Structures are given as structure tokens and as C-alpha cells.
Amino acid sequence: MEIGISHYLILSGILFSIGFVGVLRRKNLLMLFFATEIMLNAVNVAFAAIGNYYGDLSGQMFAFFIIAVAASEVAVGLGLLILLHKRYGSLDLEVISSMKG
Amino acid sequence: MYEVIAFYVFAVSTTILFTITAMSKNVLYAMSSLAAGMVMISGLFFLLGADFLGVVQLIVYVGAVMALYAFAMMFFDATKDIKERHQNAPLVFLLGGLMAVLFVVMFSAPIIGDNIQALYPYAVDEFGNSIKNAEYVGMILFTKYLIPFEVAAVMLLVAMIAGIILAGKKMDYSLTECEVSDEELKVEELDIAEKLKKEEA
Numbered sequence: 001m002e003i004g005i006s007h008y009l010i011l012s013g014i015l016f017s018i019g020f021v022g023v024l025r026r027k028n029l030l031m032l033f034f035a036t037e038i039m040l041n042a043v044n045v046a047f048a049a050i051g052n053y054y055g056d057l058s059g060q061m062f063a064f065f066i067i068a069v070a071a072s073e074v075a076v077g078l079g080l081l082i083l084l085h086k087r088y089g090s091l092d093l094e095v096i097s098s099m100k101g
Numbered sequence: 102m103y104e105v106i107a108f109y110v111f112a113v114s115t116t117i118l119f120t121i122t123a124m125s126k127n128v129l130y131a132m133s134s135l136a137a138g139m140v141m142i143s144g145l146f147f148l149l150g151a152d153f154l155g156v157v158q159l160i161v162y163v164g165a166v167m168a169l170y171a172f173a174m175m176f177f178d179a180t181k182d183i184k185e186r187h188q189n190a191p192l193v194f195l196l197g198g199l200m201a202v203l204f205v206v207m208f209s210a211p212i213i214g215d216n217i218q219a220l221y222p223y224a225v226d227e228f229g230n231s232i233k234n235a236e237y238v239g240m241i242l243f244t245k246y247l248i249p250f251e252v253a254a255v256m257l258l259v260a261m262i263a264g265i266i267l268a269g270k271k272m273d274y275s276l277t278e279c280e281v282s283d284e285e286l287k288v289e290e291l292d293i294a295e296k297l298k299k300e301e302a
Contacts, residue, residue: 002105003104003105003108003148005209006209007108007112008145008149009205009208009209010205011112011115011116011145012204012205012208013201013202013204013205014116014201015115015116015119016200016201016204017197017198017200017201017204018116018119018120018123018197019119019123020196020197020200020201021123021193021194021196021197022122022123022124024193024196024197025123025185025187025190025193026123026185027185027186027187028128028183028185030128030170030173030174030177031128031131031183033170034122034123034131034132034135035122035123037135037162037166038119038122038123038135038138041138041139041142041162042204044142044146044154044158045142045145045146046204046208048145048146048149048151048154049149050208051149051151052149052150052151054218054222055222055223056220056221056222056223057220057221057222057223057237057238057241058220058221060151060153060154060238061221061238061241061242061246063151063154064154064157064238064242065249065253067157067158067161067162068253068256068257069253069256070162070166071161071165071166071257071260072256072257072259072260072261073260074166074169074170075169075257075260075261075263075264076260076263076264076267078169078170078173078264078268079263079264079265079266079267079268080267081173081177082173082176082267082268083267083268085176085177091177092183092184092185094186
């Protein structure tokens with residue numbers, strides 16, 4: 001059995017849905033960050049697979065930029081998390097949220 | 102044959118590890134399984150012929166991002182389990198599954214259409230040998246994608262400064278051993294002791 005692009009796409013869809021379920025059900029901000037990392041990785045796999053399918057390098061290029069975006073997102077986001085933890089003493093969204101609705 | 106075995110090993114292990122990350126109650130378990138899943142993802146990149154991307158994945162994600170998370174967890178209490186109030190779990194899983202289907206359709210829709218051509222096809226040098234992946238990535242990255250590359254560099258610089266300013270503010274004094282508050286406490290204790298002495302007298 002040959003491993004084609006559909007295998008990789010389905011795998012990345014599964015990984016993306018795992019990350020998405022994590023984003024929807026997590027109430028802790030740090031765990032929410034982990035879930036977004038999973039989603040970014042799933043998209044990276046899809047980009048690399050499609051780039052391989054077409055014999056094209058653009059997919060890998062976009063994956064590089066996604067990695068750069070993820071790294072800067074982590075740097076800023078963790079700073080914000082530390083500030084929130086100093087202020088509220090917790091990272092739970094139910095504790096932090098101030099808007100009622 | 103080896104490719105098939107490798108693909109299924111990497112696919113199953115990433116799925117299991119990321120499921121642990123998304124479902125675990127313990128932050129430490131979630132983080133370490135996320136790091137292991139990133140390593141397995143880089144294996145998938147190597148299978149796809151994207152050698153340089155796999156190496157970058159290992160260095161940046163497993164090396165830098167995970168180390169950053171580990172450092173950040175020193176500020177939070179990572180030992181105790183996280184309590185979360187979950188509501189309407191079936192809806193969450195239904196939406197997640199729908200999202201997966203949508204994702205696959207979205208990415209595979211252009212493949213069904215045949216009028217797509219490779220923008221930067223894998224190159225061949227003058228002797229007919231295919232150029233190695235890392236070399237070709239460098240050639241494309243520093244010609245066609247030079248401006249996005251520079252913009253990404255500036256973005257990383259801005260993110261670094263923002264991270265330092267956000268996390269490093271008031272880093273020079275400890276929250277638990279603040280000298281000023283310690284002195285105030287001593288003064289208060291002395292006051293209370295003097296009052297007690299007066300009352301006894």
C-alpha cells in the first residue's frame with residue numbers, strides 16, 4: 001500500500017481536530033496554548049504534504065513562517081500569562097473573565 | 102514498505118501523544134507529551150522529504166518553545182491537577198469532528214482541480230542531479246521569500262522585546278520575600294508586643 005497525500009491530509013485533519021477540541025474544552029490558559037500549538041503543527045503537516053505532492057517548495061516556506069509566528073506567539077503569550085498569574089493568582093478562564101454574558 | 106511502517110508509527114504516536122496533551126489534567130504530562138509529539142511530527146517531515154523543515158521543527162519547537170514553556174511553568178504551580186468545569190462535551194467533540202472534515206476538504210479542494218502548477222518546483226542542477234532540500238530552501242528563501250523572511254525576523258525581535266517587558270517587569274524583587282513588607286511586618290509585631298506589655302502592666 002502506497003502512502004499518498006490523502007493519508008497525510010487525513011492525519012493532519014485528525015491532529016487539527018484534536019487541537020480544536022482542546023481549544024473548545026480547555027478552561028486553563030496554559031493548556032489552551034498547548035492546544036493551539038497542536039493546531040499549528042497539524043497545518044504544518046498539511047503544508048509539507050501538499051508541497052511534496054506538487055514537487056513544490058512553497059508549502060515548506062509557509063511552514064517555516066508558521067513556525068516563526070508560533071515562536072513569537074509563545075514569547076508574547078507567556079509574558080501575558082505570567083502577568084495574569086501575578087494579578088489573579090490563577091490561570092483559569094472562569095476566574096479571569098470579568099465580562100458577564 | 103519501510104515508508105508505510107514509518108508513516109503509521111509516526112501517525113499513531115502523534116495522535117496518541119496529542120490526545121494526551123488535549124485531555125490530560127496535569128500540566129507537566131501535557132507539556133512533555135506535546136514535546137514528544139513535536140519530535141514525531143518532525144519524523145513526518147523527514148518522510149515527506151522536507152529535511153530542513155524537520156530540523157527546524159526539532160530545534161525551534163522541541164528546543165526553544167518547549168524550553169520557554171518549561172521556564173514559564175516555574176511561575177505557575179505545575180504539580181497540582183487542574184480543575185476544569187466542562188459543559189456540553191458532545192457538542193465540543195461534534196464541532197471538532199466537523200472541523201476536521203472541513204479542514205481536509207479545504208486543503209484537498211485545490212488538488213481535485215487540475216489547473217495548479219508548482220510555483221517553485223524541485224530544482225535540478227546542470228548535471229541533472231536533484232539539489233538537496235536544505236540547499237534549495239536556502240536558495241528560495243533568500244531570493245523569492247526574502248521580504249517575508251526579513252519581516253519575520255523583525256516580528257521575532259518585537260516579540261522578544263514584548264516578552265522581556267511583559268515578564269521582566271518587577272522581576273528584581275521577589276513576591277514572597279519582599280524586604281519592604283518584611284520590615285513593615287516587624288514594625289507591626291513590635292507595636293503589638295508593646296501594646297501587650299502595656300495591657301499587662
